[in-house]
Amino acid sequence: MNLNNFLIPALILIPLLSGVAALLMRSDVPRRILLVTAATIHSLLTFLAEGAPPLFNNWLALDALGRLFLCITSFLFLIVSIYSIGYLARERKAEKDVRFDFESSSILSNGPESLLTACLLFFLTAMTLVCVSNHLGLLWVAIEATTLASAPMIYFHRRRQSLEAAWKYLLICSIGIALALFGNFLLAVSTATLSGGETELLLDDLLLLAPQFQPLWLKAAFIFLLVGYGTKMGLAPLHTWLPDAHSESPSLVSALLSGALLNCAFLGILRSQQILIAAGFASFGQELLIIFGLVSMGLAATFILHQTNFKRMLAYSSVEHMGILALGVGLGGAGVFGSLFHAINHSLTKAMLFLTAGNIIMKLHTKSTLEVRGLSHSLPVSGALWMAGFLAITGSPPFGTFLSEFTILKAAIEQGHYAIAIGYALILAVIFIVMASIVLRMVQGKPLDGQEAPYESEPWLSVAPPIALFGLVLMLGLYIPPFLQRLLVEATRQLGGAL
Amino acid sequence: MNDLIFVLLILTGFVFLGSGRLQFAIRTLALQGILLGLIPLLGNWQGLWGRVLSIATISLVIKGLVLPYFLTRAMHKSKVMHEDHPFVGFTASMLVGIICLGASFWLASRLPVIASMPSQIAVAVSFFYLFVGLFVIMSRRKALTQVLGYLVLENGAYIFGVAYAIEAPFLVELGVLLDVFVAVFVMGIIIFHISKSFDHIDTDQLSTLVG
Numbered sequence: 001m002n003l004n005n006f007l008i009p010a011l012i013l014i015p016l017l018s019g020v021a022a023l024l025m026r027s028d029v030p031r032r033i034l035l036v037t038a039a040t041i042h043s044l045l046t047f048l049a050e051g052a053p054p055l056f057n058n059w060l061a062l063d064a065l066g067r068l069f070l071c072i073t074s075f076l077f078l079i080v081s082i083y084s085i086g087y088l089a090r091e092r093k094a095e096k097d098v099r100f101d102f103e104s105s106s107i108l109s110n111g112p113e114s115l116l117t118a119c120l121l122f123f124l125t126a127m128t129l130v131c132v133s134n135h136l137g138l139l140w141v142a143i144e145a146t147t148l149a150s151a152p153m154i155y156f157h158r159r160r161q162s163l164e165a166a167w168k169y170l171l172i173c174s175i176g177i178a179l180a181l182f183g184n185f186l187l188a189v190s191t192a193t194l195s196g197g198e199t200e201l202l203l204d205d206l207l208l209l210a211p212q213f214q215p216l217w218l219k220a221a222f223i224f225l226l227v228g229y230g231t232k233m234g235l236a237p238l239h240t241w242l243p244d245a246h247s248e249s250p251s252l253v254s255a256l257l258s259g260a261l262l263n264c265a266f267l268g269i270l271r272s273q274q275i276l277i278a279a280g281f282a283s284f285g286q287e288l289l290i291i292f293g294l295v296s297m298g299l300a301a302t303f304i305l306h307q308t309n310f311k312r313m314l315a316y317s318s319v320e321h322m323g324i325l326a327l328g329v330g331l332g333g334a335g336v337f338g339s340l341f342h343a344i345n346h347s348l349t350k351a352m353l354f355l356t357a358g359n360i361i362m363k364l365h366t367k368s369t370l371e372v373r374g375l376s377h378s379l380p381v382s383g384a385l386w387m388a389g390f391l392a393i394t395g396s397p398p399f400g401t402f403l404s405e406f407t408i409l410k411a412a413i414e415q416g417h418y419a420i421a422i423g424y425a426l427i428l429a430v431i432f433i434v435m436a437s438i439v440l441r442m443v444q445g446k447p448l449d450g451q452e453a454p455y456e457s458e459p460w461l462s463v464a465p466p467i468a469l470f471g472l473v474l475m476l477g478l479y480i481p482p483f484l485q486r487l488l489v490e491a492t493r494q495l496g497g498a499l
Numbered sequence: 500m501n502d503l504i505f506v507l508l509i510l511t512g513f514v515f516l517g518s519g520r521l522q523f524a525i526r527t528l529a530l531q532g533i534l535l536g537l538i539p540l541l542g543n544w545q546g547l548w549g550r551v552l553s554i555a556t557i558s559l560v561i562k563g564l565v566l567p568y569f570l571t572r573a574m575h576k577s578k579v580m581h582e583d584h585p586f587v588g589f590t591a592s593m594l595v596g597i598i599c600l601g602a603s604f605w606l607a608s609r610l611p612v613i614a615s616m617p618s619q620i621a622v623a624v625s626f627f628y629l630f631v632g633l634f635v636i637m638s639r640r641k642a643l644t645q646v647l648g649y650l651v652l653e654n655g656a657y658i659f660g661v662a663y664a665i666e667a668p669f670l671v672e673l674g675v676l677l678d679v680f681v682a683v684f685v686m687g688i689i690i691f692h693i694s695k696s697f698d699h700i701d702t703d704q705l706s707t708l709v710g
Contacts, residue, residue, distance in 0.1 A: 137669050137673055141673060144676075144677070148680065171645060171646075174649060174677075174680075175633070175649065175652060177677070178649070178653045178677065179656070181673060181677060182625075182629065182655070182656035185656060185659045185660045186659070189613060189663050192613065192663075201670070216609075216610055217610065217611065220610060
C-alpha cells in the first residue's frame with residue numbers, strides 16, 4: 001500500500017468535497033475556516049506531490065510542467081483564501097448594515113457567500129485537474145470546468161455590469177472551448193494515419209508517436225487549440241472578456257482569475273506545443289506564438305493608455321503579460337525558461353496588485369483612477385503596496401519580473417531576432433510610462449474631499465497577504481530556491497528549451 | 500445518398516441565417532440536430548456499431564429534442580420572439596453565408612483527404628458551420644439568438660467529430676457534454692437573470708463595459 005497513490009486523488013477530492021460542504025453550511029465563520037483549511041491541506045499536498053505515480057491508465061499524472069503550474073495555483077489559492085476571511089467579513093458587514101455596495105456606493109444585494117466559497121473550491125478542483133491531466137480530452141473537460149466554476153463568482157455582486165461581464169465571459173470562453181474541441185477532433189484525425197490504427201489522446205502516447213502524424217492535420221489542430229485555449233488565456237484579439245470579468249468580479253476572484261486561471265489555459269497551449277515539438281514542427285508553433293504574443297502586448301499597451309478604471313488597467317496588464325509568456329515560449333531556448341519563470345512572477349505580482357486594489361476599493365468605494373488621490377495618506381500600507389506592485393509588474397529591478405523579462409529579451413537578441421527584441425522592449429517601456437502616470441497620480445498628492453477619513457490602521461488580514469506575495473516576488477529577483485530552479489529547468493526541457 | 504445529408508445541412512445553415520423569428524430558428528436547429536444524428540450511421544465503422552448507434556441516439560435526443568425544448572421555454576419565459584434589428588440584416592446575412600461557404604470549401608480543399616470519409620464535403624460543411632456560428636454571434640443583439648449561434652458553431656465541431664473522429668474514445672461524447680453545459684448553464688441561469696434584471700434579453704443593452 002503506497003500512500004503516494006492517493007496524492008493525486010486527494011488533490012482533486014479535498015477541494016471538491018469541501019466545496020460541497022461549503023454549499024451546505026449555514027453559518028459564515030466555520031465556512032471560512034473550512035476554506036482556509038482546505039487550501040492549506042491542498043498546498044501541503046502539492047508540495048509533497050513530487051513523484052506521485054500516474055493513475056487510471058496514465059490519464060492522471062504529474063510531470064514537471066504540470067507540477068509547476070499546480071504549485072502556482074495552489075499557493076496563490078492559499079494566500080487568497082486567507083485574504084478572503086477579512087474581505088468576506090467586511091463585505092457581509094457592509095451588506096448587513098446599510099445594504100451598501102462598497103464598490104459604487106449604491107444599494108445592492110450580493111450573491112450568497114456559501115455559493116462564492118463553494119465556487120472558489122470547485123474552481124480550485126478544476127484547475128488542479130487541468131494541471132494533473134495527461135489526457136488531452138480530460139484537459140479539455142477540466143478547462144471547461146474552470147469556466148463553469150468561475151462564472152457565478154463574477155456575478156457575485158448582483159449588478160448590471162457584473163451580469164454583462166459574466167455573460168461575455170461565458171459566451172466568449174464557450175466559443176474558445178468549442179474551437180479547442182474542434183482542435184482535439186483534428187488531432188484525432190491526424191493520428192489516423194498511424195499503422196497501428198488510431199490512438200487515444202494520451203499525452204505520453206502522442207509525444208511518442210507524433211513523428212508519424214499527418215503533418216497538415218496536426219498543424220490545423222494546433223491552430224484551433226491555440227486559438228481556443230488562447231481565448232481563455234486572454235491572448236489578443238480574443239481577450240475581450242478579460243477586462244470585464246476582472247474588473248467586475250470581487251477582487252479576490254480577480255486575483256485568482258489573473259494569477260491562476262490564465263496560467264491553466266496557457267498550460268493547454270503548452271501541451272499542444274509539446275506535441276508539435278515531438279512531431280518536429282516546433283518552429284510552426286513558435287512563429288504563431290510570437291505573433292500572438294506581440295499583438296497581445298501591443299494591444300494591451302494601447303488600452304492601458306486611456307484607462308480610467310484601475311482594475312481594468314490591471315486586467316489589460318494581464319493581457320500584456322500573457323503576451324510575454326507566449327512570446328517567451330515562441331522564441332524557444334532560454335526564452336522558454338524565462339517564460340515559465342515569468343508565469344510565476346506574474347501570478348504573484350498580479351495577485352498582490354488585485355488584493356491591494358480590493359483594499360483600495362473597500363476604503364474608497366470607487367474603481368476610477370480619477371477619484372483616487374493621495375493613497376499614501378489615506379491608506380499608507382496599501383498605498384505603498386500599490387506603488388511597489390506597480391514597480392514589480394512593470395519589470396523594474398530587483399524584482400523577479402525583471403529577471404524573467406530580461407531573460408526573454410536576452411533570448412531574442414541571442415537568436416538574432418532584433419526586430420522582436422526592439423518591439424518587445426519598446427512596448428515594455430511604453431507600458432511602464434503609462435502605468436507610472438496612472439499609479440503615481442493615485443498614490444501622491446492630497447486625498448480628495450471625503451477620502452481623507454479619520455486615520456485608522458488597516459486590518460492585518462487585508463494587508464498581510466499582499467505583503468507576503470510582494471516579499472516572494474522580491475525574493476525571486478535575488479534568489480531562486482533550489483527546488484523551484486530544478487522544477488523550472490525540468491519543465492523547460494519538456495518544452496524543448498534550454499538554459 | 501451520403502452527400503445528401505451534408506447538402507441538407509448547408510441548406511439549413513442558410514435557412515438559419517435568414518430566420519428572424521426565434522421559434523423558426525430553433526426548429527431549424529432541431530432539424531440540424533436530427534441530421535447530425537444520422538451522420539454517424541453513414542460511416543463504415545466495422546465493429547463499432549454499438550458505439551455508433553448510441554452516439555446517433557444521444558445526438559438525436561439531445562440536439563433534436565431536449566435542446567430545442569429548453570430553448571423554446573427560455574424564449575417564452577423571456578418573451579422575446581423575434582430578432583428585431585440585427586446588426587447585419589437577414590438578406591446581407593445570406594450573402595455573408597455564401598462567402599463563408601466559399602471560404603470553407605477553399606479551406607477544406609487545402610487539407611489532405613481522409614481515408615474513412617463518409618462524404619467529400621463533410622469537412623467543408625463543418626467549417627461552414629463554424630463560420631456561420633461565429634457570424635451569428637457577432638451580428639445579432641438578443642442573448643438567445645447568440646446562444647443559437649453558439650450552438651451552430653458547436654454543431655460545426657460536432658459534424659467533424661461524428662464524421663471522422665468517432666474512433667477516438669470519449670471525444671465525441673465531450674461534444675455532447677458541451678451541449679448539456681450550454682443548456683443548463685448558459686441558457687437556464689444567465690438568461691433567467693438577464694430577463695429578470697432588464698425585462699428583456701437584448702445584449703445590446705449590456706454595453707456599459709467598453710474600452
